[in-house]
Amino acid sequence: MTTTERPLVLPGDPISPDLIPSSTSKPLRLGPGLRHVPPSDIVPVVAGQLITNHQKNSMWVEYNNNRLKSSAPAQTSTSPPYPPTPPMTLPHLSFESATKKTRPQLAPGALVYARVVLANKHMDPEIECVSQSTGKSDGLGELKGGMVFDVSLQFARRLLMAKSKEEGKVEVLELLGGEGLVFEIAVGRNGKVWVGGEDVKTIVVVGRALRETDEGGLGVEAQRKLVRRLAKGMK
Incomplete structure (x- = not known):
């Protein structure tokens, strides 16, 4: 994606x-x-x-809010959970190859990586863990173990677009992998990032790297220094 400017705009502002x-x-x-x-x-x-994407002839405003976004880690409990999410519906058959006999048994409070399929002000949101077009999970489903970290919505979008040529590329995850850390992540467009790893220390380091990169607005070189510092602290 080619972007040369990221001007700040306010409601009602004229756009050049x-x-x-x-x-x-x-x-x-x-x-x-x-x-x-x-x-x-x-x-x-x-x-x-x-934000302007000339290649796709599209534009939008990058901003933070607390609305549900498609593909996001969410807990199944309807009591006040962490991270906080509104009550939502996850049908038992909204999983790959699920039937009435083989449907997954999720414990209250289970964390799932899901896609929002219905959201309006008159009904509880509905989510699913299967692609309607392929019938496959496509990476969606229950997330076991690990920890959830909060990041800004803008940073979550940048993580999801990490392979693009967008300005402000996030390389911190690749850099952590280059230091020998073994982990996996699920990024939600609601600003929730699940991190799983071989041990708690690795998970915490990855989460800390993401938070510091986001909150500090770190460029690529600053990300490299951060990763070297965190990796050194693990030895």
Whole structure:
């Protein structure tokens, strides 16, 4: 994704035509935080950073909120859990190859990596752990062990787009792997990151690296220094 500017915008601010993608081969796609006002005005409805993807002819506003996002770690308990999530429905058959006899048995408070399939103000959200198009889990399902860490929504999006050429690339996970740490993660668009590993110390180090990178807005070189410091502390 090619982005050259990330201007801050406020609700109702006019957006310069220079920042709007102008591809003639694809329709312009507006993401979260933007609204089309006929006939041709585009205005932000939230405060945040305006992000433009010229390759996909799309734009959106990057901002933090507490709304449910597609694909996110969530707990199945309806009592106040950690991390806090609203009550939601996870049908027993919303798992790969699940039947009435083979459906998974989730304990209260179990953590799952799920996709939001229904969310409106009149009903509890519904989530699923299977792709409707493939019938496969595609990495979704119960997350056992590990720990959950909070990051900003913007940082979560950057983690999910780590393989892109977007400015502000996050390399901290690759760097940690280069130091010999063995771990796995599940990144939710709700700002929750689950980290599993071979031992608690590894999990804590990975979570700390993610939090410090996010909160400090660290660039690639600063991420390298952080990882070297944390890896040294483990020896």
